[in-house]
Amino acid sequence: KLHNTILELKGNIRVFCRVRPLLHDESRSTEGKIFSYPTSMEASGRQIDLAQNGQKHCFTFDKVFIPEVSQEEVFVEISQLVQSALDGYKVCIFAYGQTGSGKTYTMMGRPGHPEEKGLIPRSLEQIFQTKLSQQPQGWKYEMQVSMLEIYNETIRDLMSTNRSSSENGTPGKQYTIKHDASGNTQVSDLTVVDVHSAKEVAFLLNQAANSRSVGKTQMNEQSSRSHFVFTLRIYGVNESTDQQVQGVLNLIDLAGSERLSKSGSTGDRLKETQAINRSLSSLSDVIFALAKKEDHVPFRNSKLTYLLQPCLGGDSKTLMFVNISPDPSSVSESLCSLRFASRVN
Ligand code: ADP
Ligand code: MG
Incomplete structure (x- = not known):
């Protein structure tokens, strides 16, 4: 029996693990379960055990969501974090995992x-509900949305109207990332839209999703090979107290974390996979350098971390979902994902 050391994350970084249910076409004929939950099957559990070749691997996270946990129940656990963006915090929520593990389901739904x-x-x-409910206290908010994709270390604007005319980014657009002294990020040429209701954003999300799936047929299922970054900027002013807040909510559906061998890579595909591996490992490097309060945090090693x-x-506050497939054929990828998230070597 193998017990991995657990890195207890400190400060403003949390890791949640979510195991999706078996899908209809997945084999249900395994002897026993791959996953066992020590304290019955409770959503409040923090532990996940995974057996491979007769060895048991145990991991502990801030929370482990079993397959039965609904979207609503997951949201209850993060709503406080979302709320803190309205209080002026910068928030990032990531979904990490192999393709098919439930990242997009967690982020967008079905x-x-x-x-x-x-x-x-x-x-x-x-x-937007909170925005309304805080009006009587004098709070006025302005919100802006941008949506982009990072593919092969190149930024693509998902709200640009002429995007579909090009397969390799919009010609003439630079998408240069700049941060000012107060931590505001600007990406040149990126479309930023003022939004006033959740419905309006839902419409924009839908358009962006279509713009991604156009890419899917044209470009090798690019949606699973690219990082999707949704950003909501929040500017709040209290007209009676003159208080001001500036918060940011970033919601990120990461590229599939599956390793090289499985995708049978040569040529472009190899380059793609290498770009993904590099940016995912630099994300991990950054998050763990921050967790350990190291002096040097290697933000500049990838577009995603620099952005x-x-x-x-x-x-700022960071939450990482590690999405796991319960499919027995995914055990070794699942182990990789769990190790990535607990940074066990
Ligand atoms: P990924 O984005 O990681 O590639 P998806 O989110 O597309 O994976 O999930 C793969 C499939 O599993 C989809 O059909 C999705 O609807 C389904 N699925 C994922 N998570 C859940 C869940 N918690 N409950 C029900 N179905 C899920
Ligand atoms: Mg997906």
């Missing part, structure tokens, strides 16, 4: 099933 909507639409509903730099350091 198309055509409103009761299964994910944490992006739920967050927006909560934010999010002001929202990862300082007094």
Whole structure:
């Protein structure tokens, strides 16, 4: 029996593990379960055990969500974090995992099933509700949305109207990332839209999702090979007290974390996989350098970490979902994901 050392994360970084249910076409004929939950099957559990070749591997996270946990129950656990963006914090929520492990389900939900909507639409509903409820106290908020994709270390604007005319980014657009002294990020040429309701953002999200899936047929299922970054900027002013807040909520559906061998990579695909591996490992490097309060945090090693730099350091708040597939054939990828998230070597 193998017990991995657990890195207890400190400060403003949390890791939640979510195991999705078996899908209809997945084998149910395994002897026993791959996952066992020491304290019955409770959503409040923090531990996940995984057996491979007769060895048991145990991991502990801030929370472990078993397959039965609904989108609504997951949202309850993060709503406080979403709320803190309205209080002026910079927040990042990531979904990490192999393709098919439930990242997009967690973030967006299941198309055509409103009761299964994910944490992006739920967050927006909560934010706009709070915006209304705080009006009597004098609070006025302005909100802006941008959505982009990072593919092969290149930024693509998902709200640019002429995006579909090009397969390799919009010609002439630079998308240069700049941070000012107060931690505000500007990406040149990136479309930023003022938004006034959750419905409006839902419409924009839908458009962006279509713009991603256009890419899917044209470009090798690019949506699983790229990072999706949704950003909501919040500017709040209290007209009776003159208080001001500036918060940011970043919701990130990461590229599939599956390793090289499985994707049978040569040529472009190899380059793609290397870019993904590099940016995921630099994300891990950054998060763990921050958790350990190291002096040097290697933000500049990838587009993603550089883009999010002001929202990862300082007094910002970060949550990582590690999405896991219960499919027995995914055990070794699952082990990799759990190790990534607990940084066990
Ligand atoms: P990924 O984005 O990581 O590639 P998806 O989110 O697309 O994975 O999930 C793969 C499939 O599993 C989809 O059909 C999705 O609807 C389903 N799925 C994922 N998580 C859940 C869940 N918690 N409950 C029900 N179905 C889920
Ligand atoms: Mg996905």
